[in-house]
Amino acid sequence: MPMNLMKISLAAALLACPLAAGAQMQPLSDPVEAHSDPESLFSSDDPELHRNKQAALRIMRELLQCNQWTRAGEWLTNRYIQHNPLAASGLEGVQNYFINIAKRQPTPTCDELTSPVVAVQAEGDFVTVLAVRELPIPGDPEGDTYTTTWFDTWRFVDGKADEHWDPATLPPYEAQAGAGAAPASDPSALLMEGAVRADVAQLMWDYVRAADTLNADAYVALFTEDGAFNNVAGRKALHEMITGIASGQAERRSNGESLGNMHHVMSNQTVEVLGPDKARVHYYWQTVFGGPGIEPAPRVAAVGNGVDDVVRMGGKWLIAKRNVQPAVTEE
Numbered sequence: 001m002p003m004n005l006m007k008i009s010l011a012a013a014l015l016a017c018p019l020a021a022g023a024q025m026q027p028l029s030d031p032v033e034a035h036s037d038p039e040s041l042f043s044s045d046d047p048e049l050h051r052n053k054q055a056a057l058r059i060m061r062e063l064l065q066c067n068q069w070t071r072a073g074e075w076l077t078n079r080y081i082q083h084n085p086l087a088a089s090g091l092e093g094v095q096n097y098f099i100n101i102a103k104r105q106p107t108p109t110c111d112e113l114t115s116p117v118v119a120v121q122a123e124g125d126f127v128t129v130l131a132v133r134e135l136p137i138p139g140d141p142e143g144d145t146y147t148t149t150w151f152d153t154w155r156f157v158d159g160k161a162d163e164h165w166d167p168a169t170l171p172p173y174e175a176q177a178g179a180g181a182a183p184a185s186d187p188s189a190l191l192m193e194g195a196v197r198a199d200v201a202q203l204m205w206d207y208v209r210a211a212d213t214l215n216a217d218a219y220v221a222l223f224t225e226d227g228a229f230n231n232v233a234g235r236k237a238l239h240e241m242i243t244g245i246a247s248g249q250a251e252r253r254s255n256g257e258s259l260g261n262m263h264h265v266m267s268n269q270t271v272e273v274l275g276p277d278k279a280r281v282h283y284y285w286q287t288v289f290g291g292p293g294i295e296p297a298p299r300v301a302a303v304g305n306g307v308d309d310v311v312r313m314g315g316k317w318l319i320a321k322r323n324v325q326p327a328v329t330e331e
Contacts, residue, residue, distance in 0.1 A: 034116035066110035
């Protein structure tokens with residue numbers, strides 16, 4: 001039997017018969033191989049196709065490979081429409097993601113494209129780049145890998161990419177709602193989850209500093225417009241809550257009471273990633289008054305656990321609901 005026919009027959013058999021428990025799927029395809037001279041693929045005798053291909057080359061080399069994202073405006077339009085579900089549209093959003101969230105560091109030199117490009121196709125305003133993608137074989141105890149194909153397609157306007165497509169998907173719900181770890185075979189999901197956790201950790205730090213210093217303006221800026229702390233909802237009400245606490249503490253101190261500095265302690269914190277723009281924070285908390293060398297000795301004024309819902313709006317992570325008295329079902 002010819003090899004290709006044998007592969008088709010085997011594939012049909014595997015689809016027809018469920019795998020036995022513990023059985024391991026093996027790749028049936030031939031390996032995907034990169035072109036030996038990828039930059040030679042980004043040229044054309046047609047002047048417009050050549051210009052678009054060269055812009056795609058610069059996106060592949062200077063941006064995706066060498067991380068020179070401060071230069072992105074040279075090859076992307078301001079509105080740069082994204083169809084990757086993990087990325088927002090707009091030049092500013094793209095730059096913010098790679099520079100501030102993913103924290104990609106530019107390489108000092110960027111002379112040659114080293115990405116494993118397979119082929120480049122251009123027609124009209126569109127350029128598609130096919131590349132090798134290497135992934136681990138699921139469940140393989142030896143850690144062997146297989147190759148498949150990734151693609152990026154751009155639509156160009158006046159020599160700049162105005163719209164982008166690729167096959168990226170949102171991470172599986174099980175990974176989000178369970179242990180919180182993305183599949184090791186999905187680097188885009190791992191990158192997204194890591195970025196979310198880092199940003200949310202910073203949000204929580206900014207929160208406790210604003211709360212401890214009773215800075216009402218900084219405090220309410222960390223909430224959505226209708227954000228809530230327990231039953232106190234909306235920025236105006238939250239601002240009044242903080243200024244009220246500050247006034248109360250000032251009055252107690254003026255009456256000679258020694259309170260000590262206030263410290264909100266959040267511990268055992270875990271971030272449940274629900275998507276690129278939504279997460280839930282689980283933690284224990286303590287409110288402690290006092291500090292080193294300050295009398296009276298530090299005391300714990302309150303303690304409990306909390307569940308906070310946070311969202312990203314306009315590129316900024318904000319608290320939608322802070323619940324320091326959750327019901328058992330919310331833990």
